[in-house]
Amino acid sequence: MQDDWDKPETVTARREAEALIVDVAGFEGPLDLLLTLSRAQKVDLRRISVLHLAEQYLGFVEQARALRIELAADYLVMAAWLAYLKSRLLLPPEPGEDGPTGEELAAHLAWQLERLQAMREAAARLMGRDQKGRDFFVRGAPTVLAVSRKTQYEASLLDLMRAYARLRTRDEFRPYAFDRSDIYPYEAALERLTQLLPGAQDWTALQRYLPEGWRGKPARQRSAIASTFAATLELAKQGRIELRQSETFAPLHLRRRMDRGSADE
Amino acid sequence: MSDEGLESVAEEPGLFAVPPMAEQERMVEAILFACADPITLQAIAARLPQGCDPAEALGHLRARYAGRGVNLVRVGDAYALRTAPDLGWLMQSERVEMRKLSRAAIETLAIVAYHQPVTRAEIEEIRGVAVSRGTVDQLLELDWIRLGRRRMTPGRPVTFVVTEAFLDHFGLESARDLPGLKELREAGLLDSRPMPGQPADDEAEDGPARGQSELFED
Amino acid sequence: MSDEGLESVAEEPGLFAVPPMAEQERMVEAILFACADPITLQAIAARLPQGCDPAEALGHLRARYAGRGVNLVRVGDAYALRTAPDLGWLMQSERVEMRKLSRAAIETLAIVAYHQPVTRAEIEEIRGVAVSRGTVDQLLELDWIRLGRRRMTPGRPVTFVVTEAFLDHFGLESARDLPGLKELREAGLLDSRPMPGQPADDEAEDGPARGQSELFED
Numbered sequence: 210m211q212d213d214w215d216k217p218e219t220v221t222a223r224r225e226a227e228a229l230i231v232d233v234a235g236f237e238g239p240l241d242l243l244l245t246l247s248r249a250q251k252v253d254l255r256r257i258s259v260l261h262l263a264e265q266y267l268g269f270v271e272q273a274r275a276l277r278i279e280l281a282a283d284y285l286v287m288a289a290w291l292a293y294l295k296s297r298l299l300l301p302p303e304p305g306e307d308g309p310t311g312e313e314l315a316a317h318l319a320w321q322l323e324r325l326q327a328m329r330e331a332a333a334r335l336m337g338r339d340q341k342g343r344d345f346f347v348r349g350a351p352t353v354l355a356v357s358r359k360t361q362y363e364a365s366l367l368d369l370m371r372a373y374a375r376l377r378t379r380d381e382f383r384p385y386a387f388d389r390s391d392i393y394p395y396e397a398a399l400e401r402l403t404q405l406l407p408g409a410q411d412w413t414a415l416q417r418y419l420p421e422g423w424r425g426k427p428a429r430q431r432s433a434i435a436s437t438f439a440a441t442l443e444l445a446k447q448g449r450i451e452l453r454q455s456e457t458f459a460p461l462h463l464r465r466r467m468d469r470g471s472a473d474e
Numbered sequence: 475m476s477d478e479g480l481e482s483v484a485e486e487p488g489l490f491a492v493p494p495m496a497e498q499e500r501m502v503e504a505i506l507f508a509c510a511d512p513i514t515l516q517a518i519a520a521r522l523p524q525g526c527d528p529a530e531a532l533g534h535l536r537a538r539y540a541g542r543g544v545n546l547v548r549v550g551d552a553y554a555l556r557t558a559p560d561l562g563w564l565m566q567s568e569r570v571e572m573r574k575l576s577r578a579a580i581e582t583l584a585i586v587a588y589h590q591p592v593t594r595a596e597i598e599e600i601r602g603v604a605v606s607r608g609t610v611d612q613l614l615e616l617d618w619i620r621l622g623r624r625r626m627t628p629g630r631p632v633t634f635v636v637t638e639a640f641l642d643h644f645g646l647e648s649a650r651d652l653p654g655l656k657e658l659r660e661a662g663l664l665d666s667r668p669m670p671g672q673p674a675d676d677e678a679e680d681g682p683a684r685g686q687s688e689l690f691e692d
Numbered sequence: 693m694s695d696e697g698l699e700s701v702a703e704e705p706g707l708f709a710v711p712p713m714a715e716q717e718r719m720v721e722a723i724l725f726a727c728a729d730p731i732t733l734q735a736i737a738a739r740l741p742q743g744c745d746p747a748e749a750l751g752h753l754r755a756r757y758a759g760r761g762v763n764l765v766r767v768g769d770a771y772a773l774r775t776a777p778d779l780g781w782l783m784q785s786e787r788v789e790m791r792k793l794s795r796a797a798i799e800t801l802a803i804v805a806y807h808q809p810v811t812r813a814e815i816e817e818i819r820g821v822a823v824s825r826g827t828v829d830q831l832l833e834l835d836w837i838r839l840g841r842r843r844m845t846p847g848r849p850v851t852f853v854v855t856e857a858f859l860d861h862f863g864l865e866s867a868r869d870l871p872g873l874k875e876l877r878e879a880g881l882l883d884s885r886p887m888p889g890q891p892a893d894d895e896a897e898d899g900p901a902r903g904q905s906e907l908f909e910d
Contacts, residue, residue: 238820238821239820243820309888314887321820328802328803331872342786343788343790345774345776345777345863346774346775347508347774348726348727348728362574366644369587370584370658372583373581373584376601500759502761504775505782507773510786543723557722558718565722
């Protein structure tokens with residue numbers, strides 16, 4: 210048997226090697242290839258001749274080169290390492306040399322192959338087990354464990370107060386123009402004042418002319434005063450009313466312009 | 475798997491002995507368990523080796539499962555294993571999902587709490603946007619607000635008030651216990667930037683009560 | 693066991709009577725029938741009235757279903773009812789077509805199962821070839837492997853472990869029940885042995901040494 214491996218030109222070995230080359234894509238790396246090669250020795254992996262295995266592997270790589278088949282780098286790395294191993298196994302160690310012996314390295318490689326083989330067998334046994342959906346089955350009509358999803362809304366008193374605070378402060382920062390409800394339009398003031406004019410014979414404070422509902426809240430009152438004041442200016446400009454103020458910031462008084470009014474009469 | 479042959483063999487009677495009834499019972503049990511839908515007697519028979527008596531096996535199974543957590547029931551002309559009716563409650567698991575109230579809802583709730591009784595129009599006026607039906611419905615459903623008296627104004631609009639459940643949830647004895655604006659401000663919840671030219675205290679004194687009358691007078 | 697139940701009830705005397713064990717067994721049975729996936733003891737307990745002892749009930753049920761067409765199996769920390777494996781041939785129409793796994797995927801799965809927690813480098817070392825991303829992805833997608841803890845070695849590589857779904861699929865109670873695990877361990881085939889001459893890895897006890905992988909580096 211040993212002779213066969215030493216002479217790769219024997220027909221069987223050559224065929225084997227060629228077959229391997231043809232199938233190189235089918236191998237999952239150099240370790241897989243070594244494992245396949247080792248089977249040819251037909252011995253327990255623990256008693257395998259690593260030297261012969263190395264030689265066979267190197268022969269394989271040699272042939273691949275001859276056939277110009279490109280081998281992946283890791284096949285070549287393995288080849289280099291096996292060549293080194295072979296030399297360690299064949300040559301006596303140099304005196305004073307440190308490091309593992311060839312036998313130790315060979316034993317480790319054999320162990321690696323054995324481990325890979327063991328994992329192969331374990332994988333096969335695993336896949337040979339009864340499998341769910343093939344050999345045993347789950348409940349076909351599982352009851353939907355009714356998850357009546359009850360949504361509980363959470364809101365704390367703090368959330369509530371924050372919301373209210375947010376609402377109340379929003380007014381303070383809101384652009385004034387948007388606040389329609391608190392604005393007394395100038396046109397309304399002019400119309401109201403014009404209507405009231407016939408009765409305005411005595412000096413009356415501007416405040417008195419503010420419409421109902423626009424005297425309480427400061428914002429609304431401000432708007433009403435501003436609009437009414439603007440309206441009095443317009444009417445004064447038209448010469449229909451007179452304005453009087455006793456001093457700076459004193460209340461503004463107005464009355465119908467008498468001369469014109471008497472002229473009308 | 476290796477038993478696949480059995481099926482075809484079943485067509486050749488006499489080749490195999492009919493399985494004992496205990497075994498037939500096991501088979502029917504497995505079939506009933508694995509089937510997604512109730513299965514008819516014929517369909518069961520079609521799966522079993524020839525010579526089996528699924529009707530008898532079903533009878534045994536029915537007795538075996540009587541009073542158990544799962545029962546063998548007949549559904550039309552089919553059979554199925556079903557949870558015992560008295561244990562249905564086990565299948566109900568109430569998963570309580572906590573969710574934050576939407577901003578619209580919490581604001582609406584806050585307005586009702588601070589200004590009650592308050593109409594929808596008033597809520598909209600304060601919020602500055604329309605209040606969606608869903609928001610009000612949600613608060614009604616949560617039993618945090620309810621309908622109050624109708625307002626004696628044109629249109630007689632309904633008002634909203636907060637409920638006992640609301641007070642309960644928020645740990646309040648009454649809606650009057652709600653902190654006023656001054657307290658909110660002191661607690662740092664209110665940005666204390668007054669309107670230009672307006673004394674800060676003016677508004678700070680606003681309790682809920684005053685706020686309400688001011689806001690809604692017209 | 694049943695005393696345990698009584699004890700916990702004693703803490704809340706009179707609140708609920710614990711159902712008798714026969715009734716607890718019915719309840720657990722109903723729950724197990726309801727679930728397609730294994731359900732943990734805790735999840736069962738959560739559905740039962742307070743004071744129940746689902747572990748004992750499960751023990752009774754396991755005995756009750758032994759040898760039946762449906763069996764109670766344990767999967768990791770969970771439990772499930774499964775049809776007896778010898779009756780699989782009856783369920784042709786319920787069969788789930790599995791995507792065919794590549795040899796690389798099957799071997800990688802076995803290595804993860806037997807060597808877990810295992811790093812990608814270690815898988816590559818054992819197989820002597822790079823593990824493609826697709827292989828790992830496929831196993832992750834099947835939910836048969838998942839990421840375990842990072843290894844406390846330089847680079848802090850992630851490790852892979854098998855999942856409960858893996859155990860469920862292959863009918864294993866735990867990863868310790870993997871076939872031949874003991875023999876492999878005794879034969880030293882699950883050891884991490886550094887390449888002779890390579891400096892012993894600092895974290896050698898943590899898993900296979902790194903020395904080996906250098907062999908295949910390019």
